Amino acid sequence: MVGLDATKRFAPDGVRPGRPARVLHVTECWGSGVASAVHAYIEATPEHDHWLLMAHDEAYPLLGEENLLQGLRVFADGHLARIRDVAAAYRETRPDIVHAHSSYAGFYVRSCLSVPRRRIVYTPHCYAFERTDVGLPFRYGFRLAETLLAQRTGVVAAVSPREAELAVRLRGGQNVVYVPNVVPKVSATPDTQERSGLVVISVGRICAQKDPAFLAAAARAGDSSTKWIWVGDGDPALRRVLEDAGVVVTGWLAREEVLALLGTADVYVHTASWEGAPVSVLEAVGAGLPVVARDIPALRSLGVPDLVATPAECAKAVQDLQDDRLRQEVGRRLADALAEHTPQHQAARLARAYALAQSAA
Numbered sequence: 001m002v003g004l005d006a007t008k009r010f011a012p013d014g015v016r017p018g019r020p021a022r023v024l025h026v027t028e029c030w031g032s033g034v035a036s037a038v039h040a041y042i043e044a045t046p047e048h049d050h051w052l053l054m055a056h057d058e059a060y061p062l063l064g065e066e067n068l069l070q071g072l073r074v075f076a077d078g079h080l081a082r083i084r085d086v087a088a089a090y091r092e093t094r095p096d097i098v099h100a101h102s103s104y105a106g107f108y109v110r111s112c113l114s115v116p117r118r119r120i121v122y123t124p125h126c127y128a129f130e131r132t133d134v135g136l137p138f139r140y141g142f143r144l145a146e147t148l149l150a151q152r153t154g155v156v157a158a159v160s161p162r163e164a165e166l167a168v169r170l171r172g173g174q175n176v177v178y179v180p181n182v183v184p185k186v187s188a189t190p191d192t193q194e195r196s197g198l199v200v201i202s203v204g205r206i207c208a209q210k211d212p213a214f215l216a217a218a219a220r221a222g223d224s225s226t227k228w229i230w231v232g233d234g235d236p237a238l239r240r241v242l243e244d245a246g247v248v249v250t251g252w253l254a255r256e257e258v259l260a261l262l263g264t265a266d267v268y269v270h271t272a273s274w275e276g277a278p279v280s281v282l283e284a285v286g287a288g289l290p291v292v293a294r295d296i297p298a299l300r301s302l303g304v305p306d307l308v309a310t311p312a313e314c315a316k317a318v319q320d321l322q323d324d325r326l327r328q329e330v331g332r333r334l335a336d337a338l339a340e341h342t343p344q345h346q347a348a349r350l351a352r353a354y355a356l357a358q359s360a361a
Helices: 032-044 079-093 103-111 136-152 161-169 212-221 236-244 255-262 279-286 297-301 311-320 324-337 343-360
Strands: 022-027 049-054 071-074 097-101 120-123 155-158 175-178 199-203 227-231 267-270 291-293
Touching: 022 032, 022 079, 022 103, 032 097, 032 279, 032 343, 049 079, 071 079, 079 103, 097 103, 097 343, 103 120, 103 136, 120 343, 155 161, 155 343, 161 175, 161 297, 175 343, 199 255, 199 279, 212 227, 212 236, 212 311, 227 255, 255 279, 267 279, 267 311, 279 291, 279 324, 291 311, 291 324
Parallel strands: 022 049, 022 097, 049 071, 097 120, 120 155, 155 175, 199 227, 199 267, 267 291
Antiparallel strands: none
């Protein structure tokens, strides 16, 4: 490197932060949401030494972590090779905590038997068995895998109450701590130009999870004066679905450009079929935008208000937000619902999760 059946409980509030630790973060999907979450975790715990084992993807550059990390290692290709990479990284860094982010990283870390169970902290960023794009047999298979791997998990650091509850249901004795994602302070410059209709924005990879077809249908059902923008890229066929509905697709943009676009928008729309705790929604809240979001269990558990179930409801909710006072009221309700999503709350919960891992060691 540069160089659950014994307890089934949430971690008690009385656990105190432990000593400074060496933390090895492991992720195979350095995508926008996971990258932002890992970056926030590192910033929230500066007392620890942080290392990163990741899969390289040119579409997702680092967010400045190289200035915060003690070392960085890149995964090889192939599942078995990546389990070996975890073993090598563990030997080299001798971390106190191995923090796995997302399902595949959770599989690699928990399949590496040289990493003690008690040192493993796992953040699913949405369990794979929540997927709605695969049939029930696959979902049952994902749940079985997570149930078995729970026996190799010390602490689940869940990103939403929904994820925490799902972790508690798994058998294996793992501790569970809800670590909220953060509403960032977004310095977006409002657009003061005159225009005839609303500007609606959505951010994310164009893929089945984000369900761009839902947004495309909403755009078709919406007011013709509304401009719909999707920031991101991905599946070419799904991109065509958006463009055929008149949605402007920007492709991948630098974070600064995304935040600038948020400043030109009136409404943020989130249409994902399944989620953990979407960072893009929190960034929209940080930019002061009202959010129209799809009714899914994760967002319901976070207390996000005014959820919609269909594209027609989405289009109607967006059209209603042409009223300035309603737009401000919706934004206030959402900000109130997410008031505890602060760096301070995140740091305290993450410290609790790491303290549990260290106290077990």
